Amino acid sequence: MPASAIITAIIVGGILYGGFFFCVRIAMKKGHEDGQQGDGD
Amino acid sequence: MAHRDRWASRPAFIMAAVGSAIGLGNLWRFPMEAYDNGGGAFLIPYLVALMTAGIPLVILEFALGQRFQRSSPGSLHQAGGKPAEIIGWWALAVGTTISIYYAAIMAWSWDYLACSIWQPWCDNPQAFFDGILQVTDGPGVIGGISWPVLAGLAVTWIAIYWIIKKGALRVGKVVLVTVPLPFILLVLIMIRGLTLPGSLEGLRYYLTPDFSALLNAKTWLAAYAQVFFSLTLGFGVLTAYSSYLPKRSDVANNAFITCFADAGFAYFAGFSVFSVLGYLAQAQGVPIADVVKGGPGLAFVIYPTAISLMPLAPVIAIMFFLTLLTLGIDSAFSIVEGAIAGLREKWHLSQERATAIFCVFGFLVGLVYVTGAGFYWLDIVDHWMNNYGLVVIGFLECIAIGWFYGARKLRAFINEVSDFKIGWWWDLLITWVTPGVLGWAIVANMIEEFRVPYEGYPQWALWIGGWGLWVGLIAIAVLITSIPWKRIGKEQA
Secondary structure (H helix, E strand, C coil), X not given: CCHHHHHHHHHHHHHHHHHHHHHHHHHHXXXXXXXXXXXXX | CCCCCCCCCHHHHHHHHHHHHCCHHHHHCHHHHHHHCCHHHHHHHHHHHHHHHHHHHHHHHHHHHHHHCCXXXXXXXXXXXXXXXXXXXXXHHHHHHHHHHHHHHHHHHHHHHHCCCCCCCCCCHHHHHHHHHCCCCCCCCCCCECHHHHHHHHHHHHHHHHHHCCCHHHHHHHHHHHCXXXXXXXXXXXXXXXXXXXXXXXXHHHHCCXXXXXXXXXXXXXXXXXXXHHCCCCCCHHHHHHCCCCCCCCCHHHHHHHHHHHHHHHHHHHHHHHHHHHHHHHHHCCCHHHHCCCCHHHHHHHHXXXXXXXXCHHHHHHHHHHHHHHHHHHHHHHHHHHHHHHHHHHHCCCHHHHHHHHHHHHHHHHHHHHECCHHHHHHHHHHHHHHHHHHHHHHHHHXXXXXXXXXXXXXXXXXXXXXXXXXXXXXXHHHHHHHHHHHHHHHHHHHHHHHCCHHHCCHHHHHHHHXXXXXXXXXXXXXXXXXXXXXXXXXXX
16 A cells, blocks of 8 residues: 555545544534523524 | 424434435445546545535525525525525425435335345346346336335335424434444444455555646546535535524534535545455456446445455345445435425425325336336436536525625624634635536536437437426426415514
8 A cells, every 4th residue: 555545544534534523522512511501592 | 483393402403414415425426536536636626625615505505594494495585585496496306306216226225135135146246236127228118117126115215204204303313323324334344345355455546646637627526526416415405404403503513514524424435445346356356447336336236246255245235235225315315304394384284294295206206217217217317417406506506695695694694603603715605616616517517418418328318307307397496486485474485
């Protein structure tokens, strides 16, 4: 397996899965804050 | 205000949106597009397309539903009046057409799942596929009805009816199974694939970048098309789903999560597909290029061939076809739900009644696809609905919001309710970049269409199943728009 393929796999995987978990973390943090403040919906 | 269906929670909504976005295309389209367009280098334009068209359009469709608390036609009506409403109905008409043939593809999956223990496709997978479908010589030779496919079609529509007749609450429960299950199954298939000889050679084909492909316009067009088709854009599904959220819920972060999950799944599916293709090439002693195939050919011919050569083949076969079914079912019922949401609002039908009418209609029209010529008609309709239905709808949505309603106005709403704010870049993308790229794709596809008849089909078939159907759906959209919204009390447009 060439190094370029491995580097590609890691960078793209990092962006996609890193982006996904980062956004989920923000949502969970926000949900937690909203829960503490009381949900106005 | 009349009672509106609601998601049980934000995670339920996200799971449903992700389930809708992740479909059969993630498994059989993305890996092949990557392979055909520079391998690992394709992932660069793919990420650019995701950021500049996929995410902005998902934000737009989510924001429309949430801002106006209505389905796609209702939201567009409020945003841009009757001309914009036509786009919404056209989206639902195209979605309905796609859901009908999608159900037929799922019917094939049911048949293959039923055969998985004995694997009768081992001797000649292509002949078995043609035999199950009873494929004739061309779209003009209707042939007989394939009873196994008819039975699978009935099972599919009954499943869709059962899932969505109770609305968002039941959908929210079903996606808790149908979204993670294919991912888990695919992980198991990938682990099996990676332990087989030749799998790393397959991954080498998938991931090794050929950067010269980036200089080819076709690569960029393919990346934008992949992102667009993969995210269930232009169906009105995302707008309908988000309209079941309270108005003050997040928009931007939900869109990012949905898009990353969809792209992440497609990327991951590539590992599963190419490890198995590498094994198949090695087992048959041929180059990988000889076994690579996308679309239904990958799922129903190439993959079964590879599975039949593996140890524990029946178990892997059951896992694979369950993956196909669970991937397909949430996309299928989301498209149906998007259409039903519009019909319910327009005529104030109950969810159960609208679902029943739609499913019976879908089953009856879908009978076309259980005939011997069904495979050809499915191929033609699929090509036109994707390239000239969904893409044109996406283009028109950008024009309606970016140029007439005002991207800035919608962005102000998005920023008011979202976990994080989006900047002026979104206005720029929705007003100029995304419609520009989609417009380019439409023109490029049309030029190619008139130069070479699609797949060599006879012109009369392309005019009926392609342009004829396309114009017919626009006429239906105009007709429905001309009917006034049924009013209840003081609400409604």
